[in-house]
Amino acid sequence: MDMLTLAGRTFRSRLLLGTGKFDSNETMTRALDASGAEIITVALRRVDLDNPQDDLLSSIDQKSYLLLPNTSGARDAEEAIRLSRMARIATGIEWVKLEVTPDPYYLLPDPVETLKAAKILVDEGFVVLPYINADPILSLKLQDAGTATVMPLGSPIGSNQGLHTRASLRIILEQARVPVIVDAGLGLPSHASEAMEMGADAVLVNTAIATAKDPLGMARAFKHGVIAGRLAFLGGPRAPHLQASSSSPLTGFLREE
């Protein structure tokens, strides 16, 4: 069977799901189930002391999913490292989706701080999955630093714009020695499918599913989009060309030649 291997663990699903923006924990758990995802991301935030019993994890069957804490909200390496250590001490989970986004408007990742944090976290024994712009050189530097993956963006987080980074993604995919997970900006199953057709090992989706009118239906659609794209990649697609190429025989026509 075609499995995804990340840091020595294997997964059947190549769709990672974020848990943000769902209108209720019930919708979220049903969408998680419908998506087939096995890895789900979570964020760390201050406890709302006016609503102290609100607990996301009580809704999630932690035996069914690998929790992947993110460092969202971190503006520099120091904050990302602090959040990573908090996540690890709480759960014992050493996996972290490293995000450093100093600019709240476009939420684009800071390459310098991300690389700096990645090196320290790898040294501390974390399994680091860094969210990055689609930068081939940065991807190589992160791999050299020992990250488990690289996670280049398709377009800004939550923007639903799809793959605006195709040319750079192709280079990253060609050079990668670790799995490549395309993260952020995927608004439709066809976007996810295209990333998988190009050879991405997996994709991460949140907003497109959580904010759809029917999150369950959209979760199913992304599940199948990812599977279709992966199968197409394995199927060995042919390059496009300008001239037509008849699918039917070009002989035996009912006319005089």
Place this chain on the structure above:
Amino acid sequence: MDSVIVLNGKERRFFAENVPNTLSSLLTQLDVLETTAVVEIDGRLVHPKDFSETLIRDGQRIELVRFMGGG
């Protein structure tokens, strides 16, 4: 004696009869389930197994965080 603790960036006053001795008793007073909280006191992480033995002192800065939905 009353006690003031900076909780998640905001000062909170505990009257003498309610001043929590330990981190566990603070979490109980705040109605926060221990197993859901990550705690930093004055910038130092506290391991969950140490919650019941960690003493709370006047003037400390305490951060209480937990997992939320996120992408």
